[in-house]
Structure formats: structure tokens, C-alpha cells
Amino acid sequence: MPSTRYFFILFALLLLSVGIPALIQAQEDSNCPALVQQALESVGNSCTNLDRNNACYGFNRVNATFAEVQPEDFFDAPSDRTNLTALQSIQTAPLDSPENIWGIAVMNVQANVPGSLPGQAVVFMLLGDAKVENAVDPADAFTPVEPVNVTVLTTANARSGPSTNNNVISSVPQGTQLQADGLNSDKTWARVLLNGAPAWISRDLLQPEVQGTLAALPIIDANTLTPMQAFYFKTGVSDVSCTESPPSILVVQGPEKVKVNLTVNGANIEMGSTIGLMTTESNRMVVMTIDGSVTAGGIEIPAGFALEVPLSEDGKSPNGPWTNFRSLTPEELNALDPLKNLPPGLFHYPIDLPTLGEIAQTRAAISAPVISDVPETTPDPDGSEATPEASEATPEASGEACTSLVATSPLDAANVGNQTFTWTSTPGAESYRWVLLDANSAVLSLIETGLQTTFTANLLPTYSSVIQWEGQALAGGQVLCSTQRVIIPLIGGGQSAEPTHTPEEECEERGGVWVNNECHRESS
Numbered sequence: 439m440p441s442t443r444y445f446f447i448l449f450a451l452l453l454l455s456v457g458i459p460a461l462i463q464a465q466e467d468s469n470c471p472a473l474v475q476q477a478l479e480s481v482g483n484s485c486t487n488l489d490r491n492n493a494c495y496g497f498n499r500v501n502a503t504f505a506e507v508q509p510e511d512f513f514d515a516p517s518d519r520t521n522l523t524a525l526q527s528i529q530t531a532p533l534d535s536p537e538n539i540w541g542i543a544v545m546n547v548q549a550n551v552p553g554s555l556p557g558q559a560v561v562f563m564l565l566g567d568a569k570v571e572n573a574v575d576p577a578d579a580f581t582p583v584e585p586v587n588v589t590v591l592t593t594a595n596a597r598s599g600p601s602t603n604n605n606v607i608s609s610v611p612q613g614t615q616l617q618a619d620g621l622n623s624d625k626t627w628a629r630v631l632l633n634g635a636p637a638w639i640s641r642d643l644l645q646p647e648v649q650g651t652l653a654a655l656p657i658i659d660a661n662t663l664t665p666m667q668a669f670y671f672k673t674g675v676s677d678v679s680c681t682e683s684p685p686s687i688l689v690v691q692g693p694e695k696v697k698v699n700l701t702v703n704g705a706n707i708e709m710g711s712t713i714g715l716m717t718t719e720s721n722r723m724v725v726m727t728i729d730g731s732v733t734a735g736g737i738e739i740p741a742g743f744a745l746e747v748p749l750s751e752d753g754k755s756p757n758g759p760w761t762n763f764r765s766l767t768p769e770e771l772n773a774l775d776p777l778k779n780l781p782p783g784l785f786h787y788p789i790d791l792p793t794l795g796e797i798a799q800t801r802a803a804i805s806a807p808v809i810s811d812v813p814e815t816t817p818d819p820d821g822s823e824a825t826p827e828a829s830e831a832t833p834e835a836s837g838e839a840c841t842s843l844v845a846t847s848p849l850d851a852a853n854v855g856n857q858t859f860t861w862t863s864t865p866g867a868e869s870y871r872w873v874l875l876d877a878n879s880a881v882l883s884l885i886e887t888g889l890q891t892t893f894t895a896n897l898l899p900t901y902s903s904v905i906q907w908e909g910q911a912l913a914g915g916q917v918l919c920s921t922q923r924v925i926i927p928l929i930g931g932g933q934s935a936e937p938t939h940t941p942e943e944e945c946e947e948r949g950g951v952w953v954n955n956e957c958h959r960e961s962s
Contacts, residue, residue: 469535469536469538470533470535470680470682470683471680471682473533473535473538473540474533474540474680474682474683474776475682477496477497477498477540477542478542478779478780478781479781480496480497480498480516481496481497481516481542481544481781481784482781482782482783482784483517484496484516484517485517485544485781485784486781486783486784488519488544488545488546488784489519489546490546490547490548490559491521491522491523491546491547491548491559491664491665491666492519492520492521492522492545492546493513493519493520493521493522493525493528493543493544493545493546494517494518494519494543494544494545495513495514495515495516495517495518495519495543496516496530496541496542496543496544496563497516497540497541497542498516498538498539498540498541499530499531499539499540499541500513500528500529500530500531500541500542500543501528501529501530501531502520502525502526502527502528502529503525503526503527504520504524504525504526505523505524505525505526505576506524508524521665522545522547522572522664522665522666523576523579523665524576525572525665525666526571526572527569527570527571527572528543528545528564528569528570529541529564529568529569529570530542530543530564530565530566530567530568530569531566531567532566532567532674532686533566533683533686535680540566540683541564541565541566541567541568542563542564542565543563543564544561544562544563544564544784545561545562545563545564545570545666546559546560546561546562547559547560547561547562547664547665547666547667548560548582548664548665548667549664549666549667549692549698549699549700550636550658550662550664550667550698550699551636551692551693551696551698552582552585552617552619552620552629552631552636552696558693558696558786559693560690560691560692560693560698560700561689561690561691561692561784561785561786562666562688562689562690563688563689563690563780563784564688565684565685565686565687565688565689566673566674566683566684566685566686566687567673567674567675567686568671568672568673568674568686568687568688569671569672569673570666570669570670570671570688571669571670571671572665572666572668572669573668573669573670573701573754574663574664574665574666574667574668574669576665578663579663579664579665580656580658580662580663580664581664582619582664583619583620583655583656584619585617585618585619585631586617586618586619586646586647586648586651586652586655587615587616587617587646587647587648588615588616588617588618588628588630588644588645588646588647588652589613589614589615589616589644589645589647590610590611590612590613590614590615590616590639590643590644591612591643591644591645592612592643593609593610593611593612594609594610594639594640594643594644595608595609595610595639596608596609596610596630596632596637596638596639597637597638597639598637598638598697598888599638600622600626600627600629600638601627601638604638605887605888605889605890606888606889606890607632607635607637607888608632608633608637610632610639616630616631616632616639616644617630617631618630618644618646618652618655619631619655619658620655620656620657620658620662621641621652621653621655621656621657621658622638622657622658622659623657623659625641625653625657626640626641626642627639627640627641628640628641628644628652628655629658630644633695634693634694634695634696635695635696635697636696636697663701667699667700667701668700668701668702669700669701669702670702670703670704670753670754671688671702671703671715671717672717672753673685673686673687673688673715673716673717674686675718675719681772681776682776682779683776684773684774684775684776684777685716685773685774686716687714687715687716687774687777688714688715688716689712689713689714689715689728689777689780689789690709690712690713690714690715691711691712691713691729691785691786691787691789692709692710692711692712692786693786694786694787695710696710697709697710698710702715702723702725703723703749703753703754703755703756704750704754704755704756705723705734705735705747705755705756706734707725707732707733707734708732708733708734709727709730709731709732709733710730710731710732711727711728711729711730711731711732711741712727712728712729712730712785712789713725713726713727713728713732714726714728714774714777717749717753718746720748721748721749721751721753722746722747722748722749723746723747723749723756724744724745724746725739725744725745725746726739726743726744726766726770726774727739727740727741727742727743727744728741728774728777728789728790728791728792729741729789729790729791729792731886732745733885733886734747734760735747735759735760736760736883736885736895736896737760737763737881737882737883737884737885738871738884738885738886739763739884740800740804740884741792741796741797741800742765742766742771742791742792742796742797742800743763743764743765743766743797743800744762744763744764744765744766744770745760745761745762745763745764746760746761746762747759747760747761759898759900763880763881763882763884765797765798765800765801766792766797768794771791771792771794774791775791777789777791778790778791803910803916803917803920804873804881804884840864840865840866840911840918840919842862842863842864842865843861843862843863843864843867843909843911843919843920843921844861844862844921844922845859845860845861845907845908845909845921845922845924846860846861846862847859847860848924848926849924849926850926851926851927851928851929852897852905852926852927852928852929853897853928853929853930854897854898854899854901854928854929854930854931855896855897855930856894856895856896856897857894857895857897858892858893858894859872859892859893859894859895859907859909860891860892861891861892861908861909861921862891862921863891864911864918864919866911866913866918867889867911867912867913867918868912868913868914869886869887869888869889869912870886870887870888870889870890870891870909870910870911870912871884871885871886871887871909871910871912871917872884872885872887872893872895872907872908872909872910873907873908873909873910873920874895874897874901874905874906874907875905875906875907876901876902876904876905876906877902877903877904877905877906877925878902879906882901882905883895886912891909897928897931898931899930899931899932899933900931900933901928901931901932902928902931902932903927903928903931903932904925904926904927904928904931905925905926905927905928905931906923906924906925906926907923907924907926908920908921908922908923908924909921
């Protein structure tokens with residue numbers, strides 16, 4: 439009998455040692471959905487109607503640093519707000535359901551959104567283990583001005599930038615009244631608001647309502663940055679306690695139909711959409727397009743796709759080319775699904791994730807026309823190295839190409855460096871897209887060109903020695919048709935991304951001395 443009693447005591451102790459932690463874990467999991475719901479409701483109540491260039495303390499663990507000393511109780515509780523000019527950094531805490539902690543913060547960033555769009559800004563939402571640091575010096579931060587009324591003197595082209603080299607967005611009839619809020623560096627072009635989006639029109643074609651007001655507008659160029667338009671960010675990699683919670687992420691959403699320019703960890707991106715930004719344990723930055731499209735590193739990232747770039751050791755600049763263009767996985771989409779539950783009043787429009795079917799359709803439109811005859815290689819006359827033979831343009835494999843949409847140049851070969859690609863136009867196209875792929879149909883670059891049927895690209899020596907390219911006609915955001923896929927050799931391509939020797943080592947091997955970033959050799 440005693441031995442039986444001891445057995446039950448030991449068994450009970452074992453249950454305590456194993457069962458209680460399991461019970462605690464179960465309680466942690468059950469607490470998580472309630473915490474997430476509480477946090478999102480709190481943020482929705484605390485941070486609505488946030489002014490431009492302001493930040494809001496969303497939920498219960500947000501740390502911030504400022505350019506100047508602030509009172510001890512400044513920006514330390516939900517619903518507290520601060521101007522972005524004073525903000526140096528903002529950091530939110532990872533989800534910890536047992537401690538009832540989950541950091542959320544919201545910022546409304548002016549970026550390059552015209553002042554003529556009342557109340558419109560770029561929404562930043564930090565969720566979980568995320569940190570954003572302002573890279574715009576407060577002394578250099580641009581302050582937008584009230585727009586001025588102008589009238590178009592004669593039919594004018596509205597362009598995507600202040601130059602005739604930029605795409606034509608629309609033709610504006612004589613007598614059209616617009617609002618302008620800035621000039622380019624030499625004051626020959628004015629930025630106007632056209633159909634809810636910024637555009638540029640030659641200043642000579644505009645007449646201000648009040649004499650002198652157009653000339654007095656501020657300069658807007660690549661160096662014109664509002665607070666937080668350039669920033670550094672980092673996200674942590676932490677376990678998610680429940681399916682109701684999104685991962686640690688920075689969600690960024692711009693106004694509809696407005697292209698927003700941001701400098702993120704030293705890299706320039708242009709977005710007209712909702713994106714997710716994350717960093718990985720291997721110090722890479724990941725840009726995910728949730729809605730619309732993003733352009734980074736010369737590659738357009740459509741909805742449901744991602745692109746990555748390695749970062750420097752301090753995380754503040756790119757440390758290599760953008761790579762790993764890919765579609766989001768089902769697991770990633772499931773992890774992002776809780777973003778649809780974010781408070782709608784904080785964003786310009788609801789967050790709507792693409793479906794796997796929509797992603798598959800986009801992938802097919804990008805890379806489906808695969809040519810079966812990949813160019814073979816033939817040895818050079820001296821037998822030293824194989825060189826791909828030039829391939830003539832091959833008819834469209836998908837059978838969906840418009841007969842009038844034809845790739846025109848280059849058809850035989852391309853060179854590393856700046857190379858211009860051209861194709862013909864086709865009726866019904868609302869815009870065009872240039873697509874570059876390697877020999878295995880992996881996307882190297884993807885750029886919308888507006889109504890222009892030409893695009894000059896910087897082809898890198900690290901691209902494959904054989905490339906493929908095509909032009910696509912778009913209507914309603916979908917591929918209407920495409921040119922034939924052209925497969926040609928890239929002269930100078932196929933080089934290793936990482937040189938086997940540094941310039942200093944190569945200089946020494948040639949008997950030189952490396953001084954002031956140059957190799958010097960003594961003359962014989």
C-alpha cells in the first residue's frame with residue numbers, strides 16, 4: 439500500500455511539472471485573440487483623424503526618441519500624438535499575450551503627396567517588433583505650401599516628371615483649371631493635381647489666377663523630403679501567439695492613384711499601393727506588395743509578389759542588387775491575413791490581400807510565354823569559351839498577342855550597360871510594361887512605361903549571358919496582350935555577382951600599388 443501511495447504522489451508531481459506549463463500555454467493562446475482585438479479597437483479609437491506629419495501612440499508599448507528634450511510624460515500613453523519633425527525614432531514592442539503587451543503605432547507622412555490633396559498622406563503602421571528611424575534632418579525637412587490656382591493656356595501634355603523624357607499621363611484641354619504646389623529645380627515645370635494624382639506641366643503653358651503666385655512656389659525635386667519620407671527600419675523575428683495576429687511588420691499605404699516616393703534603408707522605392715516591409719535574420723530587406731504595385735531596383739513588384747535586397751552591416755544602405763523576385767507563399771498570405779482586420783478608419787481604403795488565383799494569373803502574364811528553343815552555345819573559333827548564338831524574335835507562344843504589338847529592338851543582341859528597348863503600340867492599350875527575364879524565365883526587371891513604347895534599362899553584368907524580353911500592353915491593370923518573347927545574348931553578361939579578387943588584390947597581382955582608389959604602376 440505505501441508503495442502505491444508513493445506512486446500516486448510521484449504521478450501527481452509529474453502531472454504538475456508537465457500539465458501546468460501546458461495549461462499556462464493554453465491560457466496564453468486563449469488570451470492572444472482577446473488582446474489582439476482589444477489592441478486594434480484601441481488603435482482605431484485613439485488614432486483616427488491623425489493630422490499630416492504626425493505620429494500616434496497606438497497600443498500599450500511604444501518607445502520614442504525626439505530631437506529635443508520633452509517632458510517625462512510626453513508621448514507615453516495610447517492616443518498621445520507628436521509632430522514628425524520632432525520625432526527621431528519610434529519603436530513598438532513584440533506581442534506578449536501573458537503580459538498583455540503588443541506595440542502598435544501610426545504615422546501620417548506627407549512624403550511627396552501634393553498639398554492640394556486635402557488631408558491625404560501616407561499611412562505607416564508599426565505592428566509588433568518594429569522600429570522606424572527618421573532619416574530626414576529636421577533642418578532640411580520640406581514644408582508643403584498651399585497650392586495656387588492655374589489655368590491651362592493651350593492643350594498641354596501632363597507628364598510623370600518635369601521633362602519631355604517623362605511619360606505622358608494625359609492631354610489636358612485648353613482652359614482647364616488646376617492647382618499647382620511646386621516647381622522643378624530650374625522653375626520651367628509646375629507640379630499640378632490631375633484627376634487626384636500629381637503630374638507635371640510646362641510652366642509656359644500655365645497662367646496663375648493671381649499674378650506672381652506661380653513663380654513663388656517652392657522647388658520640388660529628388661532632394662525635397664518631408665519628415666520620415668526617408669527612413670531606416672527594422673523588424674524582429676518573433677513567434678506569433680495566435681492566428682489572429684499579423685507578424686511584426688511595417689505596413690505602408692499611400693492614397694489611391696498617387697505614386698509615392700520613399701527612401702527606405704537607403705533604397706529608393708516608388709509605390710502606389712499598400713506594401714509590407716520586413717527585415718530578416720540574415721539582414722535582408724523584404725518588400726511585399728499587398729495591393730497595387732511597387733517599383734524597387736528597377737523591378738516592378740505587382741500585388742502578391744515580393745523582392746529582397748541585402749543590407750549593409752548597420753542596415754542603412756543596400757549591400758547588393760535586388761533579387762529573389764517571387765510570389766508570396768500560401769503560408770505568407772495566411773500570416774498576412776489578419777491585416778484585413780486593421781481599423782479601416784486609419785487607412786485610405788481597406789487592406790485586401792490578393793488570392794492565390796490572382797497571383798497565379800499575374801505570374802502567368804509575366805512569364806507564361808516561354809520559348810522552347812533556348813539558344814544553344816557554340817564554341818568560339820579559338821575554342822576558349824562558348825558564346826550563345828543570337829536568336830531571332832519568335833512568335834508569341836501563348837497565342838494572345840495582338841497582331842500590331844511587335845518587339846522591334848534589340849532583336850539580335852544587347853550589351854551590358856544602358857540599352858534601349860522598343861516595341862510598337864496597339865489599340866486599346868492604357869499603358870505598357872517592359873519585362874526582362876533570364877534564360878530560365880526568372881524575372882530580372884519589370885517596369886510600367888505609361889504610354890511610351892520604349893524603355894532604356896541599365897543591364898547589369900551579373901545578369902545571365904542570355905536574356906529574354908517582351909513588351910506588354912495593359913488595360914484595366916491587366917495584360918491585354920504581349921509581343922513575341924525575344925531571346926538574345928547579353929554581351930558582357932553572366933559575370934559572378936562577387937568578384938574573386940578585390941581591386942586592390944588585382945592591382946597587386948599586376949605589379950601595381952593601390953593608392954586613392956586607383957592602381958598605379960611604375961613605368962619601365
